Amino acid sequence: MPADSTRGPGTPGGSGGTGPRHRAKGRRRKPPTGRRRALTAMAWTAVGIVVLGGAGAGFLYFKLNGxxxxxDINQALGGHRPTKADNGSENILVLGSDTRAGGNRKLGGGTDDGSARSDTAMIVHVxxxxxxxGVVSIPRDTLVDRPECTDAKGGTHAAAHDAMFNESYSTGGAACAVKTVESMTGLRMxxxxxVDFSGFRKLVDELxxxxxTTTRNIDDPRSHLDxxxxxxxxxxxQALGLVRTxxxxxxxxxxxxxxxxxxxVKALADQVKHLGVLTNPKKLYDLADTATKTVTADSDLGSVNSLIAFADGLKGISSSRMTMVTMPVRYDPADPNRVLLEKAKAAQIWNALRNDKPIPRTATEGTATGKASGVVSAAP
Known part of the structure; x- marks a missing residue:
């Protein structure tokens, strides 16, 4: 948490496992008047993007802002970072977090100990x-070389070889997760x-x-999904169960x-574009209130006005204009429960994003998939 923030998230503790690996034995709008304005916030949820709206003026604005x-990612990481692209594009690291505390205790299935994990990670290139x-999902079980990093409280965490990707967040919080992604991709975030699990659930309910549409039965008692x-x-x-199963x-x-x-994510993006929330000021405000309570943002986006401007620049991106891929990986022969980065194929993706080009299909051909493609789609 930056020194000037009173509501910043706590930095998760623990250094994560960094010991040797062992071979596994098993398988693997316009406002109506000048005094009222439509507040549009873009919340990239634990599973992607959702455009939300809210009406606010006067004290409502300050409440939402609060x-x-x-x-402050920039302060935590300092100057040793990849150079910002000069072509007008932007990269956003989106994490869905399981804080294991408060409203997330039951959802996460853990104890109320304040620890945290990142269960979802996406690089969004606009x-x-x-x-x-272009959206690149990063498997949480990917073994990576985590760089030495400093968290938002100023604590230093040693580099680690063959650490699970999601340990970056549990070790040093957002700053460490960003530094790991930048080290792995060579791209500046x-x-x-x-967005946390509890907030994600509330957002879906309020929408x-x-x-x-599912093409087969999905039954997972662990995720409370049937x-x-x-x-x-x-x-x-149910939505939370689906994205976690x-x-x-x-x-x-x-x-x-x-x-x-x-x-x-695609079903959600399509549905939000057809919601008439701007005609219902109370619903609009409730959505904005939930969204702003749910989102943790870097300091450059850390105000309602900044989120409005950011969202306004993204409102033209529909699901048909999103290319969504999984970072190229293969199963680890030493442990089928872990995956290894396919560096040559991944380089095709990073180069495409760096040069603001479409992600080539060859980047994901022949890589591990998970075999769940086509099971879920947006309903007609």
Missing amino acids: NLRTI DQGHKRA DHYLE GGVRV LKAGTHTLDGQ RHGVGDGSDLGRIQLQQAF
Whole structure:
């Protein structure tokens, strides 16, 4: 948490496992008047993007602004970072966090000890014209070389070889997660957005649910999810179960869960564009209130006005203009529960994003998939 923030998230403790690996034995709008303005906030949720709206004026503005939590990534990381692209594009690191505390205790299945994990991670690349987006999901089980990093409280954490990617967040919080991604990709993350599980559930409920179609039954008691094949309007709890399940579909890996998350993001983005929330000021405000309580942003986005401007530049990006891929990986032969980066293929993605070009199909051909593609789609 930056020194000037009173609501910044606590830095998760613990250094994470960095010991030797062992071979596994098992398988693997316009406002109506000048005195009232529409407040539009872009919340990139634990599973992607959702455009939200709210009406605020006077004290309502200050209340919403006070909801926001911020973290000064630039101060924490200093000057040793990749150079910012000069082509007008932007990269945003989006994390979905499981804080294991407060409202997340039951959702996360852990204890109320304040520890935290990052269960979802996406690099969102917005092109120069803000008309298209490339989204690269990072499997949490990827073994990476985590660089030495300093968290937002000034604590230093040693570098680690073959550490799980999501340990970056649990070790040093947002700053360490950003530094790990920048070290791995060579790309500067211009912004950081984080949404917690509890807030994600509330957002879906306040949106009235999200319609999806499943091509097969999904039954995962661990995620409290039981869906028959067909079309459903998922409430917040069901949506949370869908984006967290890894045992109900595919090969049981995190890669299958990522495929479900990507399908849900597209369904969510399509639905939000058709909601008439701007005609209902109370619903508009409730959505904005929940969104601003849910989001943790980098300090450059840490105000309602900044979020409005950011969202306004993204409102033209529909699901048909999103390219969503999983970072190229292969299963670790020493442990099928872990994956290893396919560096040559990943380089194709990083180079495309750096040069503001489309992600080539060859970058993901022949890589591990999770075998859950096509199970979930947006309902007609």
